[in-house]
Amino acid sequence: MQGVIHGTNGSSSDGKYTASVTDYYGTGQVYRGNVSATYTPRTKINGTVSTTGTTATFDGVGIPVEVFNYDLPASLADVVGNWNGSTVQGDTGSIAITSTGAFSGSLSGCNVSGQLTPRISGKNVFDLALTFGGSPCLLPGQSASGIALKANATDGRSQLIVVGETASGAGTAFFSAR
Numbered sequence: 001m002q003g004v005i006h007g008t009n010g011s012s013s014d015g016k017y018t019a020s021v022t023d024y025y026g027t028g029q030v031y032r033g034n035v036s037a038t039y040t041p042r043t044k045i046n047g048t049v050s051t052t053g054t055t056a057t058f059d060g061v062g063i064p065v066e067v068f069n070y071d072l073p074a075s076l077a078d079v080v081g082n083w084n085g086s087t088v089q090g091d092t093g094s095i096a097i098t099s100t101g102a103f104s105g106s107l108s109g110c111n112v113s114g115q116l117t118p119r120i121s122g123k124n125v126f127d128l129a130l131t132f133g134g135s136p137c138l139l140p141g142q143s144a145s146g147i148a149l150k151a152n153a154t155d156g157r158s159q160l161i162v163v164g165e166t167a168s169g170a171g172t173a174f175f176s177a178r
Helices: none
Strands: 004-013 016-024 030-040 044-051 054-061 081-087 092-097 102-107 110-118 126-132 143-152 158-166 171-177
Touching: 004 030, 016 044, 016 158, 016 171, 081 102, 092 110, 092 171, 126 158, 143 171
Parallel strands: none
Antiparallel strands: 004 016, 016 030, 030 044, 044 054, 081 092, 081 171, 092 102, 102 110, 110 126, 126 143, 143 158, 158 171
């Protein structure tokens, strides 16, 4: 397990959580698995995640609402503008997001474009539609879907995290700050 892990189809009851997971490696490979954990809401979580025949344990604490408040609706106004950062594959560059959520940019010469849409659930997550340009992109001409979220860093900057997967199962993640 390395890179970014995203859980889907989760089930939560009586302090227990299970979900399917997708593990996005820095190489672009994507592996599927599962997570099983116990938790105290907004306080702590402990469990195991298994992908590719490997199991790892984890312990976590709740993120302060000043850093990321999941219960607020995602706001396009919070992400409008330029974001500089890098992908999990090591590409660097920037994207520019408009007030409608449309974005475009270049990451190590790979042109990207797409759309961020606030999640219909009213939670603080954006749905992502992403298209890669031609060469030198790692995934030339392919489209990806996924999620994005904005959080506040402890140094006072804002962070934007974008994670996507193509129909063929390749994944990427973009980490940026301003």
